Structure formats: C-alpha cells, structure tokens
Amino acid sequence: MNDYIFKRSPEQYTKLADPVIEYIEQSTVYMCSINKKSEEFNRAAIKKALVKKGILNPIVKYYYTADNGDKEIREDKLTDYIKTAKENNEIMAPSFTTYIHTDEKKSIHANFLDVNIAKRKSDKKNAFKFKQLGDDDKFLYYNTLQKTRKIFNNSLSGAYASKSTILYNSSAHYTLTSITRSVTSIGNAVTESLVAGNKHFKDPEVTINYVLSVISKINMKDVRVLIDKYGLHMPSPEQVMEMILYSSRIYWKDLVKEAKIKKLLDGFSKEELVAVMYVNDLWHMKKYNDSVLRTLFAGLCDKSPRQVADPLKVINEAPEGIMNMIHHTLSVEYKGMNVVYSELSPELLNITASTTLTAIETLVLFQDLIGTFLVTDIMPPSIAHLKDMLRDSIVLSDTDSTCGSYDKWVEWYFGDIIYGHEATALSAAVMTINTQVIDHYLKIMSNNMNVGKGEIEELKMKNEYYWDIFTSTNVSKHYFANVKIQEGNVFDKPDLELKGVHLIASKANKVVRDAAYQMIDDIHTTIAGGGKLSLAKLGTNAADMERWVISEIKRGSVDIFNMDKIKEESAYKLDRIKSPYFHHMLWEEVFRDKYGTPGDPTYMVITVPTKLKSARKTREFLETIKDPIIKERLTNFLSMYGKDSVGTFRIPLMIAAERGLPEEIFEAVDVHRVVTTTVNIFYLILSSVGLYRKDELLLSEMGY
Numbered sequence: 001m002n003d004y005i006f007k008r009s010p011e012q013y014t015k016l017a018d019p020v021i022e023y024i025e026q027s028t029v030y031m032c033s034i035n036k037k038s039e040e041f042n043r044a045a046i047k048k049a050l051v052k053k054g055i056l057n058p059i060v061k062y063y064y065t066a067d068n069g070d071k072e073i074r075e076d077k078l079t080d081y082i083k084t085a086k087e088n089n090e091i092m093a094p095s096f097t098t099y100i101h102t103d104e105k106k107s108i109h110a111n112f113l114d115v116n117i118a119k120r121k122s123d124k125k126n127a128f129k130f131k132q133l134g135d136d137d138k139f140l141y142y143n144t145l146q147k148t149r150k151i152f153n154n155s156l157s158g159a160y161a162s163k164s165t166i167l168y169n170s171s172a173h174y175t176l177t178s179i180t181r182s183v184t185s186i187g188n189a190v191t192e193s194l195v196a197g198n199k200h201f202k203d204p205e206v207t208i209n210y211v212l213s214v215i216s217k218i219n220m221k222d223v224r225v226l227i228d229k230y231g232l233h234m235p236s237p238e239q240v241m242e243m244i245l246y247s248s249r250i251y252w253k254d255l256v257k258e259a260k261i262k263k264l265l266d267g268f269s270k271e272e273l274v275a276v277m278y279v280n281d282l283w284h285m286k287k288y289n290d291s292v293l294r295t296l297f298a299g300l301c302d303k304s305p306r307q308v309a310d311p312l313k314v315i316n317e318a319p320e321g322i323m324n325m326i327h328h329t330l331s332v333e334y335k336g337m338n339v340v341y342s343e344l345s346p347e348l349l350n351i352t353a354s355t356t357l358t359a360i361e362t363l364v365l366f367q368d369l370i371g372t373f374l375v376t377d378i379m380p381p382s383i384a385h386l387k388d389m390l391r392d393s394i395v396l397s398d399t400d401s402t403c404g405s406y407d408k409w410v411e412w413y414f415g416d417i418i419y420g421h422e423a424t425a426l427s428a429a430v431m432t433i434n435t436q437v438i439d440h441y442l443k444i445m446s447n448n449m450n451v452g453k454g455e456i457e458e459l460k461m462k463n464e465y466y467w468d469i470f471t472s473t474n475v476s477k478h479y480f481a482n483v484k485i486q487e488g489n490v491f492d493k494p495d496l497e498l499k500g501v502h503l504i505a506s507k508a509n510k511v512v513r514d515a516a517y518q519m520i521d522d523i524h525t526t527i528a529g530g531g532k533l534s535l536a537k538l539g540t541n542a543a544d545m546e547r548w549v550i551s552e553i554k555r556g557s558v559d560i561f562n563m564d565k566i567k568e569e570s571a572y573k574l575d576r577i578k579s580p581y582f583h584h585m586l587w588e589e590v591f592r593d594k595y596g597t598p599g600d601p602t603y604m605v606i607t608v609p610t611k612l613k614s615a616r617k618t619r620e621f622l623e624t625i626k627d628p629i630i631k632e633r634l635t636n637f638l639s640m641y642g643k644d645s646v647g648t649f650r651i652p653l654m655i656a657a658e659r660g661l662p663e664e665i666f667e668a669v670d671v672h673r674v675v676t677t678t679v680n681i682f683y684l685i686l687s688s689v690g691l692y693r694k695d696e697l698l699l700s701e702m703g704y
Contacts, residue, residue, distance in 0.1 A: 005367050006375055006436035010456045013447040020055065020079070026212040033215075033267035060096070063171075091450050095178040097171050102452045109156055109167075120149035128489045132338035179459070180400045183442060185386040186379065187402035187461050188394050190280070190438045193380040195404055195430065196392035197283030200382035201248035204257035210381040211244075211264065211276055218275040222372045227274060230369065233288035235277045237265040243277055243284055250390050278373045280380050282433065285373065286412065292369075297413065299362030300429035301422070303329055303355040311353030315341050318356050321436055322363075324463055326356050327488040328428030332421045336492030374437050377444065395470055396479060402461070405470070406430050419468055419528045424484070428466070435463050462487075468494065469524050473688045478503050480685070482524045496520065502684055509560045509678060515545055516681040523689065535691045536704070542682035543704035549675045550700075556660030558653070560678050561606040566650060568601045577641055583650035590633045595662055598652035605650040608661065609677075610668040615644035624667045634664075672698065 024046050031042035060081045064074045076084065082092070090098040102110070123146035130138035159165045160173035192198040201207040226232060235243075241262050265273065278285045286293040308314055315323065327334055333348055341349065363370070382389070396403040406427040411417045413426050439460055446459045466485035473479060478500025484491060496517060498504050508516075519541060526533055552560050564580070572579035584601055612618045618638070625631040638644065649665055661669075675698060676683070683693050693699050 005363050005370060006433075007440040007443060008375075010443075010453040013443050013453075013456060020050075022216075023055070024050070026209065026216045029212050029215045030208070030264065033264050036267070062096075086450070089450065093175040093178055093449060094182045094445075095171070095174050097175050099175075101450065102455065113153060113156070116149050116153055120146050120153070123149060124487070128487065129338050131491075132336060132489060177399070182383065182445060183459065183461060184397060184400060184402055185383045186441050186445060187438050188386055188389070188391070188397055189380040189383055190441055191393050191402060191404040191434055192389065192391060193280045194282045194374070194434050194437060195406065196408070197243065197246065197281050197287070198390075198392040199247040199280070199380055200386060200389045201244065202251050202382050202385060202388065204248075204252065204254060204261065206381050207244060207248055208261060208264065210378075211261070213378050214276050214279050215268070215272050217377050218279060218372070220269070220271040220275070222368070223271045223275050226369055226372055227271070230289070230292050232274060232278075232292070234270045235273050235288060237262065237268070237273060239288075240265050240273050240277050243281075275373075279376060279378060280374065280437075282374070282430070286409075294413070296362065296366050297426060297429050299365070300325070300359050300432070301329055301425040302358045302362075303351060303425075304358070305351050306354045306358075308350055308353040308357060311349045312341060314353040314357050314360075315349075318360060321432055321439075321463070322356065322359060324488045325428045325432040326352065326359065327490060328466060328485060329355055329359075329421075329425040331424050331485065331490045334490040337490065339488075370433070374433070375440050379441050379444070395472060398477075403465075403467075403470070404431070404434065419530065424466065424468075428463075431463055435461065465497070467497065468528055471523070471688045473500070473503070473684050475500060475502060475684060478684065480520050480688075482528075494524070502680060508681055509549075512545060512549070512560075512678055512681065515541075516685060519682065519685055523685075533689055535686075535689070538686060538689065539691055539699055539702075539704040542679060542686055543698070543700040543702075545679050545682060546675050546698050546700045549678050550671060553669060553671055553674060554666075556666075558606050558651075558656040558661065560674065561608055562677075563604055563653060564607050564650065565604050566601045571602075580650065582641070586637060587650075587652060589637050590630060591662055594627070594630065595659060596655055598654055604653040606653055606656050608649040608651055608665060609670045609673045610646060610649060610665075611670045612646045612668055618645045621668050625664045627664060630662075630664050 024043060027046045028039055028043045031037070031046065032039055035042070057077045057079055059075055060078050061073060061075050062081070063071045065071050081096075085092050085098045088098075089101050089103070091101055092098050123142045127139055127142035127146055130136075130142060156167070157173055157176045159167040160169045160176070162168060189200065192200070199210070201210070227234060241258075244261060245258070265276070268276070277288070282293075318326075327339070330352060333351065341352065344352065393404045393406075393408075394402060395405050407417050409430045410423045410426055414423065417423075442459050442461065443456055446456050451459070464487055465481075465483055467481040468484050470481040471479060479497075480499075480503060481497040482494035483497045484494045486495075519538065523533060523538075549560055566580050566584050569576055569579075569581045572581055576582060576585065581601065583605070588597065610621075612621055622631060622635055625634070638646070646668075649668070651661065651665070686692070694702060
C-alpha cells in the first residue's frame with residue numbers, strides 16, 4: 001500500500017506561503033467571480049490597493065532572550081516577527097513563542113520524554129496482553145506502570161507552571177497548552193466537517209474566506225477528471241448555498257451577506273462548485289453520491305475470504321491505522337484474544353490478511369478521490385475559535401482528546417441504528433478515514449511550526465477507544481460508556497468507562513455504588529440488544545435504593561454516612577467554636593458519659609446532616625429528647641457557646657460503628673438530604689436517559 005494515501009511524505013509538507021500573497025490570490029479569485037475580468041487585471045488592482053492603503057499589521061511586543069539568558073522587551077510588526085523567526089529557522093508554537101530549532105539544540109526534557117514515551121508504549125502493550133490472557137496481577141502491574149509514566153510525562157507541564165520548581169518556565173507551559181488545544185481543535189473541526197458536514201462558519205467573512213481558499217488551492221483539472229471517473233453529482237449554486245446555510249444559520253443570519261455569497265457561487269464553474277461542496281466533507285459527498293460511497297465502505301468492511309500467498313507480509317506491511325480498523329472489522333473473530341499474528345491459526349491468519357488486502361486495494365482505488373477532496377492544504381475554518389462551535393458529531397472533547405459519534409453513518413448504511421460487528425466495522429471505516437485526515441492536518445500544523453522533518457510524525461492523534469454506547473450526563477465532564485475495543489484489543493466483555501467524581505462516587509456506600517453500576521450495565525445491555533429502556537423500571541430501581549437507605553437510617557446503620565475527621569485544636573486556623581473541633585467538645589460534654597469517649601483528636605467521624613437549621617427547629621428538637629440528662633446538657637452546651645442551631649452532628653466513627661447512632665439524634669436527621677446525597681449517582685444516570693426527580697421530592701415519593 002502507498003503509505004501516503006492520506007498524507008504526504010515528510011519532504012512534501014512545505015511551509016505556508018506568505019500570508020500577504022495568499023490574501024492577494026484569494027482576493028483575485030473573489031474579484032474574478034464578481035466582475036468577470038481577467039486574473040491579471042484583478043491581481044494588479046488588488047496589489048495597487050494594498051500599496052495605497054496598506055494592510056492591518058499589528059505590533060507584537062515580546063521578550064527576547066539573549067544567548068547569555070538576559071531578557072529584554074522588543075517590538076516588531078507581526079509580519080516582521082514571523083519573517084525573523086523564519087530566517088532564524090526557529091520553531092514557532094501556536095502561542096507565537098519561538099524556540100531554537102532541534103537541528104541546532106535539543107532539550108534534555110525532550111530526550112527524557114522520548115525515552116519515557118517509548119517505555120509507556122511498551123507497558124501499555126504488556127497491559128493489554130495480560131488483560132486479554134486473563135492474568136489480572138500482571139495486567140494491574142503494567143497498567144499501573146503506564147499510568148505512572150503518563151503522570152511523569154505530564155508532570156513536566158505542571159512543573160513549568162510552578163514557581164516552586166527549578167523547571168519553572170511560564171511560556172513553556174503556555175506553549176504545551178496551546179499545542180494540545182490546537183491539536184484537539186483540529187481533531188474536532190475535521191470530525192465535524194468530514195463526518196457531519198458541519199463547518200464553523202461563525203460569520204460571513206469566515207464563510208467567504210473559506211470558499212475562496214478552496215477555489216484558490218484545489219486543482220480544477222483533477223476535479224474534472226474525478227467528476228468523469230466517478231460520475232460525481234455536480235451541485236447547483238443553490239445546493240452549495242444550502243450546504244453553507246446548514247453550517248452558518250446557527251451562528252448568523254444576514255440577507256445582504258447571504259446574497260453576496262450566493263452571487264459569488266453563481267459566478268463559479270461547475271468544477272469549482274464541486275470543490276466547495278466536497279472538500280473536507282465526506283457527509284455531503286455521501287448525500288449526493290450514495291453509490292460511490294457505498295462502494296468505498298463496502299470494500300473497507302469486506303471480510304470475504306480469499307487465499308493470500310504471504311499473509312504475514314501483507315499484515316506486517318500494512319499501516320498501523322489500517323490494522324486498527326481490521327481489528328474492528330474482525331471483532332467477532334478477535335474477541336477476547338491477545339492477537340499475535342504469527343501465532344494465529346492458518347484460517348484466521350488468512351482472513352486477517354484477506355480483509356487487510358481488500359481494504360488496502362479499496363483505498364488505492366479511491367486514492368485520487370481521497371487525495372483531491374480530503375488530503376488538502378485547506379483546514380476546516382475557525383480552528384482558533386472552535387470552543388464556540390455547536391457540535392453535531394463530537395460528543396466529548398477535552399484538552400488533548402476528541403470523541404466522535406458515527407451513528408448517523410450506521411443509520412445511512414443499514415437503514416437503522418444497529419449494534420453488532422457490522423456496525424462496528426462500518427464505524428471503524430469512517431473513523432479510519434477521519435483520523436487519517438486529522439493526522440494529515442496535524443502534520444501541516446507541525447510544518448507551520450517549523451518542526452524538523454524527523455519529528456513531523458511526533459504530533460498525532462490515534463483511535464484509542466471504541467464505545468458501542470456513550471452517555472453524557474447533565475454535569476460537565478461526567479459520562480459513562482462501554483469500552484468494546486481499546487487500541488485494537490477486542491475485549492471479551494466490555495469494560496465500564498466512567499468519568500466524573502459523582503459517577504465514580506468514591507465516597508458512596510458500596511451497596512449503592514454497585515447497584516448504580518449494575519443499572520448502567522443493564523442500560524448498555526438493553527440498548528445493544530436492540531431493546532427499549534423502561535423508565536418506570538429504572539425509576540423504581542432507584543426508588544428501591546432510596547427506601548433501602550431510609551431503612552438503614554432507621555436501624556441505626558452508619559455505613560451510609562460520609563466520613564470525616566476531627567483534628568487536634570491547633571490544626572485549625574479558626575477558633576474552637578467555629579472549627580470542627582467544636583464537635584469534639586460537644587461529644588465530650590454532652591454524650592461522653594452515656595456512649596463513651598473516642599479519646600483525644602485526631603479520630604474519624606461520620607457526618608450526620610440534620611434538619612436543625614433554625615433556633616425554632618432546634619428548640620422543638622430539644623423537646624423531643626427523652627433522656628433528661630442529655631436534654632439538659634445539650635441545652636446548656638448550646639447556650640454556653642452561643643449556638644442556637646446545629647447543622648451537622650459529627651459522631652465518632654468507632655463509637656457509632658459499635659453502638660449505632662445515638663438515639664437522641666434520630667429525630668434530627670435530615671433523611672431527605674442523606675438519601676439524595678447517597679443516591680445522587682442514580683439521579684445522574686436517570687437524568688441522562690430523560691427521567692428527572694422533582695427538587696423537593698424523592699422518587700419514592702413520586703410514586704415509583
């Protein structure tokens with residue numbers, strides 16, 4: 001297979017042309033479409049206007065670091081700043097900070113990362129190996145090791161930002177952050193454009209500029225050849241305008257500017273309209289060329305067996321990204337296996353090679369289509385402003401990751417959203433094209449930074465997880481999913497992926513936590529099996545957990561309460577009346593003689609929230625205490641220290657675990673708060689599937 005179907009050789013990634021020249025060329029395209037005069041005439045007119053009026057060239061103020069480490073503040077015009085960096089062969093980060101090129105001097109931190117990244121890769125490979133072999137001890141060992149190395153790698157960025165370390169370098173931290181955010185933004189933008197036909201046309205100017213960049217960069221002779229070869233649909237100006245409005249209408253509506261764009265499209269040739277429609281856009285290519293795209297994906301997903309002369313040679317020479325896709329296509333055959341190609345049975349080895357060969361031949365067949373419309377110099381627009389983009393395909397994004405959904409492609413190909421190995425194979429095929437195109441644009445970004453040709457492959461995003469089902473919650477960065485495949489390893493049983501403290505629920509009672517995870521598993525099993533969720537059943541399950549928590553409170557169990565600790569008095573900045581130490585005094589002076597003493601702090605306590613939010617409620621509570629001694633002591637204690645209410649009791653854990661809650665406190669417990677806090681994980685899960693609890697009511701009080 002040609003390694004450069006989706007990307008170019010390192011030597012072919014050349015620096016961007018001068019931005020002023022790019023402006024002139026794209027403006028020439030615009031003027032030619034509007035006034036129908038020659039390119040020479042319009043280009044000369046634009047240059048003349050630039051000489052007369054000039055261009056907006058901001059002043060850049062920056063720190064210059066001399067060879068001896070001294071710094072001084074300098075100022076330059078932006079174009080001069082970029083020109084100087086280029087002449088000095090410096091690396092320029094997205095933050096516009098420049099660095100000595102690695103050809104001249106390589107950072108010792110980079111050398112550390114090179115070694116540690118390689119070791120982490122090896123550890124991850126071993127972790128997957130032993131997970132698939134069922135050796136939990138070795139899996140845990142290597143998985144812990146790779147996580148530790150990840151922390152070491154990431155710690156550099158934190159050290160750069162911390163003034164307390166010798167590695168402190170604020171611009172370095174900013175550089176790393178700007179790079180990772182740019183990588184993620186490119187991943188998000190490409191996925192939205194390619195997979196969903198959704199471009200960030202945030203304003204009319206961005207929209208026009210993107211259209212002009214397509215026309216000025218794409219070879220229209222190649223487009224003409226592809227139209228004839230594949231019988232591509234040639235869209236009308238109205239259809240291209242519909243595509244533009246699909247991405248722009250959610251941001252702006254301006255009839256004057258829209259008419260201006262439509263006039264621009266009316267002046268384009270049929271080949272130019274094809275280019276604007278299909279560049280960076282597999283979705284609209286599919287919309288208007290159904291049979292062509294079906295042929296492409298049928299070939300990528302085809303695992304029809306045929307005899308391969310040298311199967312290992314085919315497999316070993318295939319790119320890593322293609323083999324990742326093949327593992328998805330053969331998810332049934334590879335399920336639960338630690339795949340070592342040389343150890344596969346002859347039958348499985350042959351079908352692996354056969355499937356790989358068919359996929360490669362399909363990509364080679366469509367190489368011209370992919371190269372012309374998807375592997376271009378034209379990134380999707382507004383990368384720098386992508387945080388404001390409304391997403392169609394992206395379901396999750398963080399500083400260094402992006403997760404896209406391919407459900408609409410499954411629905412198109414099969415006529416419905418289905419689950420199983422066929423949907424997995426189709427999703428993987430679309431994903432592979434998407435991630436390979438992302439990889440190409442990351443190399444353009446690396447080149448624009450003037451990264452050395454030897455490091456052009458360093459900056460990349462790969463397909464790590466395949467989730468059959470992903471569920472986002474109403475709380476930021478909280479989601480759950482089932483991991484079916486990770487880095488090509490097809491699990492025998494999907495792993496549960498949880499993110500967010502409220503879902504991980506480390507402080508929640510184990511009974512509650514296990515029941516919640518079982519509910520998630522039931523949801524995944526039902527949906528993957530083609531069934532429908534019963535909100536009534538899910539609501540009743542959560543209500544049953546509420547009723548269990550209430551019964552536990554009534555029987556005096558301490559397991560459902562959160563734990564804390566009371567430290568010695570000197571450990572608190574606040575005085576004894578305002579700090580948690582107050583609760584040690586309360587116990588010693590009120591409850592000690594009846595229930596025993598925990599000794600001097602520090603010791604663990606359970607926190608028992610109460611309904612005693614006001615002086616009136618506290619007086620009413622005191623009247624319910626049957627033990628006259630406790631009643632008198634608590635009344636006097638509160639009076640002595642000027643307290644008219646108690647929001648939370650802190651009961652020594654060692655005493656509560658042995659004897660339960662003091663009987664005097666039962667009537668004060670805020671049962672509603674304890675239940676909602678304990679069962680919150682259930683509410684989060686239920687809200688993600690459309691069932692909400694009323695603020696003032698428990699589910700069990702709502703009839704479940």
